[in-house]
Amino acid sequence: MEILDKIPFLINKDALMRQLMIEKDSEDEKEFDELIQLAIQCGRPKAVFLQAFIDEKTNDGVVINGITFTSKTLRHNLSDVQRIFPFVITCGTEMDDHFPPGSDILKDFWWDALKMQLLNAARLTLRKHLSERFRLGKTASMSPGSGDVGIWHIEQQRQLFALLGDVKNAIGVELTDTCLMVPNKTGSGILYPxxxxxxxxxxxxxxxxxxxxxxxxxxxxxxxxxxxx
Ligand code: SF4
Known part of the structure; x- marks a missing residue:
């Protein structure tokens, strides 16, 4: 498993203010500015990934490094693919450390939007890194739990984390018993050409x-x- 932990990010204040309906020159804008500064100081978006090869393609899934992933859609999308890149991307645990959720509903909402910007930075950096390093050309990705229920069951996060290794030790992301990831602005999946x-x-x-x-x-x-x- 490889770690990307020096991920640059920009915060688009104007776009966020429109999205969050914060009025210009208001008290809210001042408070939002303080959160932006805090995010710039403490934010450390991160990503981990692995290069892996498919061992076997079954009727309703694939086997990767001896771990079975069951999803007819995943199987369909990987029909012509042998090499894949499982990954986890995150806004980083530092965001929750410096502004723990639960103190103020409105600010929690704003903070989540800032965390999302960091997550998107991690997503873009990972894609660029993989494309350049492995000369992948066009890529797509799939995530457990996305799409209709049953497309790829969210419980398969366990297999994905097992495939990657010790994700918590690498970038601090934890998988809960209900297969949600902490911090909340974290993504996971398999990227493929x-x-x-x-x-x-x-x-x-x-x-x-x-x-x-x-x-x-x-x-x-x-x-x-x-x-x-
Ligand atoms: S719930 Fe919305 S974002 Fe999620 S897969 Fe369905 S349409 Fe896309």
């Missing part, structure tokens, strides 16, 4: 989701249903 992009949203029926990044893809959905292969 892909000619066609994939987003979990393409196989998610949830309507009016404010975070949707891609339209529902009916033909892909049909392809991954039981008995379609």
């Amino acid at each position: 892909a000619q066609i992009d994939f987003q979990g949203c393409e196989v998610c029926h949830r309507e009016n989701c404010p975070s949707r990044r891609a339209a529902f893809n009916a033909s892909l959905w049909e392809e991954i249903q039981p008995g379609s292969r």
Whole structure:
């Protein structure tokens, strides 16, 4: 497992103020400025990844380094792939250390938005690092728990963490008994070379989701249903 822990980040204050509906020249802006300064001082986004190869492709999943991952969609997306990159990216535990959740609902909300900026910085840095170092070209990724229930069960976070190794020791991220990751602004998944992009949203029926990044893809959905292969 390799660690990226010197990840630069920028905070887009104007965009965040619009997103959080903070008025210019208000008291809220002053308080938000203080949080931005704190985030700049303490924020340490991080990533870990591993280069791994698929041992076996089964009807409904893949085996990687002896660990079985069960997901028909993952199997479908890795049909032409042998080398994959499991990863965890995070805003960093320092953000919770310096501003523990629960002190103020509104500021918690603002702090979460700042944590999200750090997480996005970790995501971009990891993708760039992998693309440059391994000459990957186009890539896509899948995460346990994204898309409709059952696309790739969130419980498979356990297998993903087992594949990576001691993630907590490396970057402080903990997996809870219910397979959530702490700190909350943390992401995980498998990145792979892909000619066609994939987003979990393409196989998610949830309507009016404010975070949707891609339209529902009916033909892909049909392809991954039981008995379609
Ligand atoms: S549509 Fe919303 S709930 Fe569904 S996978 Fe995308 S972000 Fe998640």
